Amino acid sequence: MKKEDCHKILFRASGKEITIYSSPSSEKPIIYMNTFEGEGERVYQLLRDAECPDFTLVTISGLDWHHDMTPWEMPPLSEGAPPCTGGANEYLRLLTEEIVPKAEEALLGPVSWRGLAGYSLAGLFAIYAAWQTSLFSRIASMSGSLWFPGFGEYISAHGTAGDITHIYLSLGDRECRTGNPYMKTVQERTREIAAFCTQKGIDTMFQQNPGNHFKNTARRTAAGVVWILKR
Secondary structure, three states: OOOOOOEEEEEEEOOEEEEEEEOOOOOOOEEEEEOOOOHHHHHHHHHHOOOOOOOEEEEEEOOOHHHHOOOOEEOOOOOOOOOEEOOHHHHHHHHHHHHHHHHHHOOOOOOOOEEEEEEOHHHHHHHHHHOOOOOOOEEEEEOOOOOOOOHHHHHHHOOOOOOOOEEEEEEEOOOOOOOOOOHHHHHHHHHHHHHHHHHOOOEEEEEEEOOOOOOOHHHHHHHHHHHHHHO
């Protein structure tokens, strides 16, 4: 990615903050990434230093994580933790019907393909979205919360909504070392979903990284985006 090629565009939609790091050329890939505020800039700077093809990155922050990124309701994981309230379908409509069209209006021309990326609960959402909409063809889920109750069963019982060609999954090798009965299954569930996607003919990568859920989050995210860009 050429460091001098991008300019930044910002807008808001329903309280979300959207930043477009735009390629100057048309018919380039576009990656949408749900992220914490500030993390998108860190990931983008890593991508600028990576040897990957030109593309446009769109980051979305200001999210209500336990609502926007979760496919259905789930009680709090621990005392004092927020419950998950299952607003993924509502947020997906905002993403596909408002954010994506407005972002792409700002570009010089059409895109070649769309990808969706995210870390943690945003990684869960990225996989879920691929089963709901045909808008995205490449998915990157880094340390995705694929331990989410019933999620693996949902994936295996339903087909993708469109032609998903590539899926990248990554996980820290210490993430399953927890006493929480749900989260301790994350490695097993992630491997199961990777195997299922491979069986369905999707070009799938499962990458294990050293460390827990919070180590090198920006670098892990950038690695996933680079992988789907280079396929």
